[in-house]
Amino acid sequence: MEAHDGISAKLVQEAGFRGVWASGLTTSAALGLRDSNEASWTQVLDVLEYMADATTLPILVDGDTGHGNFNNVRRFVRKLCERGIAGVCIEDKLFPKTNSFIGEAQPLADVDEFCGRIKAGKDSQTDDDFVLVARVEALISGQGMEEALRRAEAYHRAGADAILIHSKKSDAAEIFEFTERWANRAPVVIVPTMYYATPTDLFRQAGISTIIWANHLMRSSIAAMRETAARIHEDQSLVRVEGSVATVKDIFRIVGNAELEEAERRYLPARPAVSAVVLAASGGELAGLAAGQPKCMADIRGQSLLARLVGTLRESGVRNVSVVRGAHKEAVALQGVRMVDNDRHASTGEAWSLASARDAIRGETVVAYGDVLFRRYILDSLLTSRADVVVAVDTLGATQSRPGQRDLVVADRRFSGDYLDDSPATLRRIAQDIAPDEICGEWMGLARFSARGAEWLREEIAALEAEGLLEGADLPALLTRLAAKHPVRVKYFTGHWLDVDTLTDLAEARNFT
Structure with a gap:
């Protein structure tokens, strides 16, 4: 489940989830910034340190593109390990990144160059249990299933511990096609933000390893804060809101x-x-x-x-x-x-x-x-x-x-x-x-x-x-x-x-x- 700061990480654990997704989108949004690497990787590390202190759950970090080339990736991974973070997910796009749901046909990284980022990350981890997830954006960018499979196989050979296959279609058909053809050569991670109506049991039956609910704590908090702020501004009083918000x-x-x-x-x-x-x-x-x-x-x-x-x-x-x-x-x-x-x-x-x-x-x-x-x-x-x-x-x-x-x-x-x-x-x-x-x-x-x-x-x-x-x-x-x-x-x-x-x-x- 997505979290973006210490208290949201605590709420994820309280709800019973088995892991935390430290979303790049929502971490940036919590800082009032766009999801375009406007928050520096050191600022992201500061937030992650609070999150790691706040929960005993493993945290998988949305590492965007790795914040640069192989050199940035290996330093980033070392710093994540120092803070007790369980893993990082990096995507095969160009730095600075653009959110996957903005625009069409976004350019992707060169496969060999991205494999170098993966190898650099794995060589730099100081915790044997640290995982590196390679996120494949081929379906998002419109390059098709064959390209998605080709990239996934290359990233797996380069040392990625799991493959995140991303899609922005409203149904999960291409996700299921990918998992069938991938044949579980490495664990598969998905983010069903767009195809949320698909029953989770179908993902289990398809052998998918991990589901990320990517941004819903931030989105729900924005709705609640907007309503509360508007009501207090309108009433110039707390009388109508005090009974409906969380208590101190x-x-x-x-x-x-x-x-x-x-x-x-x-x-x-x-x-x-x-x-x-x-x-x-x-x-x-x-x-x-x-x-x-x-x-x-x-x-x-x-x-x-x-x-x-x-x-x-x-x-x-x-x-x-x-x-x-x-x-x-x-x-x-x-x-x-x-x-x-x-x-x-x-x-x-x-x-x-x-x-x-x-x-x-x-x-x-x-x-x-x-x-x-x-x-x-x-x-x-x-x-x-x-x-x-x-x-x-x-x-x-x-x-x-x-x-x-x-x-x-x-x-x-x-x-x-x-x-x-x-x-x-x-x-x-x-x-x-x-x-x-x-x-x-x-x-x-x-x-x-x-x-x-x-x-x-x-x-x-x-x-x-x-x-x-x-x-x-x-x-x-x-x-x-x-x-x-x-x-x-x-x-x-x-x-x-x-x-x-x-x-x-x-x-x-x-x-x-």
Whole structure:
């Protein structure tokens, strides 16, 4: 399968292919250049080095004409071997090359001169397993089957390990004629870009060794990037595209962030672990769920809502998770988390539940409602904030009301609407009874406290307790009190989270990835 850089090579391996075709066309296109040797062979080598580092699959390089005469070929082959490349394919055309599908009757190299390139390449390889594939362009240039067979035999005698026979017809008839007459004297490679409708099993039956799918990752990425760019330009917003593109989390997974995190644990000084307290004591049953099933345990495509939430926390490095449960507590269970019981859940509020787990509020701490889902980038943004207390606020909450909306936010500065706007905003109040013209957004039920911020939080819990207000206080009241004494940073986001209160919300959660 074609690849043109490190990440596309990783995707080829992930898809299950047995080898990578480092296409000259798509490597050039990725650099914004034409497929006419405009990228120097040293630039191509740089790309190949990244690809070889990115995958354990063998890479067959589209070497065009060999980047010159025999001397260029032998140096190129040596450099490929140094980088662990499995092989190169060179074509019997003139340098600089022209793509096979441009124009008609392209001139071909002299057979003896091209055989010299093949011999030079084989003499220069430093790896016994390195392969050199000779690409025959006679059918493409209109010189016919006899010339194709004559050239293939000459290249085979010169030492080519395999023959790539190329065709631009829409059916595979001349490919099958070639393979029948060639009689498998050396392995045959094909590129069915034009005759793609031919079933692959027919190629197997014809004894063809290798099929190259030559340029389809590049072509598919161009289509996707063009559509995304046009939509963002039209909307001046990411709202329509964010749910349809690969997540940043997927990029981290593909490029191997997990290995880096493991290496950091091995080689860097240990840093204090981040803890989390998840509030799931109220139960909040949903109509339609089994009797006695708290909504935090509602099924979201084979995982509970709570498991999805905790999974997002762990992906962001939050390992020590405490869950405060109450209603139907026997039904709230999740491996690897600490359960804290609020047996007074029926007569107390969220602040009391948080106080039940106050021993977990030590060092950097995340506090979250147990019935919310959010994209990981939102949590990552809070975790990288330098503020001692930071809350996630959805700007859509200022414009789109919904039933049960209670965590409305007033801050000292509204979101400007600019995607790059990161000017600091400070919390003034979170409540339900806020005038529409004051609303800056809706709190997502997610907050992060630094070690110092966690101290402030414990102090405010103690103050509520001393004043006899802890039992009835909710988190908006607690955060509002905290904001009156200390700076509480507001981080604005636009959507990409869910508060699961209704069956409609639950249906949306099952499509939330």
